[in-house]
Amino acid sequence: xxxxxSRIVSQPECGGDAKSENVSPSLTEIIVIRHGETEWNxxxxxxxxxxxxxxxxxxxxxxxxxxxLSKEPRISVIYSSDLKRAHETAEIITRSCGxxxxxxxxxxxxxxxxxxxxxxxxxxxxxxxxxxxxxxSDRNDQEIPGGGESLDQLYQRCTSCxxxxxxxxxxxxxxxxxxxxxxxxLHRRASPHRxxxxxxxxxxxxxxxxSDKDEWSVKLWADVSHLNKTEFLDSAIEGSVLKMxxxxxxxxxxxxxxxxxxxxxxxxxxxxxxxxxxxxxxYIVMELCEGGKLLDRILSRGGKYTDDDAxxxxxxxxxxxxxxxxxxxxxxDLKPENxxxxxxxxxxxxxxxxxxxxxxxxxxxxxxxxxGSAYYVEPEVLHRSYSTEADVWSIGVIAYxxxxxSHPFWARTESGIFRAVLKADPGFEEQxxxxxxxxxxxxxxxxxxxDPRKRMTAAQALGHPWIKNSHDIETYMRSSALRKxxxxxxxKTLTVDELVHxxxxxxxxxxxxxxxxxxxxxxxxxxxIEEFCAAALSVYQLEALDxxxxxxxxxYEIFEKDGNRAIMIEELAPELDLGISVPVxxxxxxxxxxxxGKLSFLGFAKLLHDGR
Numbered sequence: 001x002x003x004x005x006s007r008i009v010s011q012p013e014c015g016g017d018a019k020s021e022n023v024s025p026s027l028t029e030i031i032v033i034r035h036g037e038t039e040w041n042x043x044x045x046x047x048x049x050x051x052x053x054x055x056x057x058x059x060x061x062x063x064x065x066x067x068x069l070s071k072e073p074r075i076s077v078i079y080s081s082d083l084k085r086a087h088e089t090a091e092i093i094t095r096s097c098g099x100x101x102x103x104x105x106x107x108x109x110x111x112x113x114x115x116x117x118x119x120x121x122x123x124x125x126x127x128x129x130x131x132x133x134x135x136x137s138d139r140n141d142q143e144i145p146g147g148g149e150s151l152d153q154l155y156q157r158c159t160s161c162x163x164x165x166x167x168x169x170x171x172x173x174x175x176x177x178x179x180x181x182x183x184x185x186l187h188r189r190a191s192p193h194r195x196x197x198x199x200x201x202x203x204x205x206x207x208x209x210x211s212d213k214d215e216w217s218v219k220l221w222a223d224v225s226h227l228n229k230t231e232f233l234d235s236a237i238e239g240s241v242l243k244m245x246x247x248x249x250x251x252x253x254x255x256x257x258x259x260x261x262x263x264x265x266x267x268x269x270x271x272x273x274x275x276x277x278x279x280x281x282x283y284i285v286m287e288l289c290e291g292g293k294l295l296d297r298i299l300s301r302g303g304k305y306t307d308d309d310a311x312x313x314x315x316x317x318x319x320x321x322x323x324x325x326x327x328x329x330x331x332x333d334l335k336p337e338n339x340x341x342x343x344x345x346x347x348x349x350x351x352x353x354x355x356x357x358x359x360x361x362x363x364x365x366x367x368x369x370x371x372g373s374a375y376y377v378e379p380e381v382l383h384r385s386y387s388t389e390a391d392v393w394s395i396g397v398i399a400y401x402x403x404x405x406s407h408p409f410w411a412r413t414e415s416g417i418f419r420a421v422l423k424a425d426p427g428f429e430e431q432x433x434x435x436x437x438x439x440x441x442x443x444x445x446x447x448x449x450x451d452p453r454k455r456m457t458a459a460q461a462l463g464h465p466w467i468k469n470s471h472d473i474e475t476y477m478r479s480s481a482l483r484k485x486x487x488x489x490x491x492k493t494l495t496v497d498e499l500v501h502x503x504x505x506x507x508x509x510x511x512x513x514x515x516x517x518x519x520x521x522x523x524x525x526x527x528x529i530e531e532f533c534a535a536a537l538s539v540y541q542l543e544a545l546d547x548x549x550x551x552x553x554x555x556y557e558i559f560e561k562d563g564n565r566a567i568m569i570e571e572l573a574p575e576l577d578l579g580i581s582v583p584v585x586x587x588x589x590x591x592x593x594x595x596x597g598k599l600s601f602l603g604f605a606k607l608l609h610d611g612r
Contacts, residue, residue: 023171035085039055041055042414045120049112065093078103080104081110085179111148111181114149186208267349272285291341307437361387382421388458392456393455395458443461553601
């Protein structure tokens, strides 16, 4: 029954204005809402009558549904279960709806699940066999051992409560905050011959109309469109595929298709072939990746990746993320589950997938949606002010996991993980960190720097010595004299500020007194700092600079004086690894000046990119 000390306040109106819709005097319109998420929801533990408060995500979900209800016309009163998770949701709603009084009613509680309460269903199957069997029973009169209710008892309690509320508020619009099981019982009463297939997500919204003749009808059911435009859509719907029932849901998927098409062309990005839409779904046709998820490969190894293996994976991740950022796209959900291998081969190419949470971002723009997966979310995301640096933090977490098979920020609950991300520092003392290279540890630390101003960009990370030493410097050492001359010319155009990052990398490699370094993976080649800068600079990184065109032109002028020479097309083709089937004269015709046979500016620019 309702709390006898509560009184009904009908004067305040939520979102009411001159355009407000009136409810027929013979009807009561009841907006039925499930409470926000709790830690037990996130952990899969059965709550029943046990009192559990909302977690941080649940409170954000409640604020999202409150913002939605603030636009609903003429809400008279709010009823809620007396359990904390429902009552707190109702209290958050009322603050956006003119401070309506919240009336507690214990008859709106969740089903009493007896011996199952406080444990997960998986645990229940092992340790509470009788209660678990009763829970799975098809009989509506089957009670749960330990004082639990049957479905019929739940149905009788909840429907009687709603009938009382409807009778008291004829011609009014009322909000009821309850629980998943209770709300399913109400749907059973409204549609006895049509069982709802929709899951009752946290803070999902349904609208029931009850007539003075006790006729029930469903106007809306299990709608989460208010979450589609908030930071907790992914958490709220647990990764489910949304039916295309709302304009916002449709727009979310269309945006993903738009982003995938805008990013077409990178080797480490899943290819999109086409997209089709019907009245319920959008179908995105992409290339087949048969090698499984990066996460599965990490787990299948049963131990850490070696430095070299992790390096090879991270180079691919950094390249595709750098490409995305240069195109003005931030992924916002980078994690091992969102990278697939093309095949089962150990050296298969890696592909970035799942751009459902991605968005376009301008250079001076800050995003404020809290999206992503808890273990990989960046501090600035939780502070609601971030840009592409959020992806770099996520790459840092992936790197940490690759190297030691554990998360740098761990807790039993999602809110605990968020606290760790904000306040804790990743550990580098336990195994295997003491056995890893100084460069590898420095790389991860620079990505997981809580100050985004000091965190490397994805392009800068490609220039870190741990990455460069195993890839680009070796490539440089194998380059022809002509390409080395082109890169040296480019390095000479950089300012002191633009070179500072490369000089820091050089210092990290511990050069000896005469300014040279010894690197095993470039076969002990000795290189001066000028040569190192030429080898370690990233052309792709420099392309992101506003002055890139000026750098390239100045570099070409230096190259003209110090390194350019007459070259035959047949000589240039092997250097660019063009096969015999490629029509080299057609491809390279504009790369060479016809007047003197030397490289043109176009040829110079292509040479910097190794022909790409």
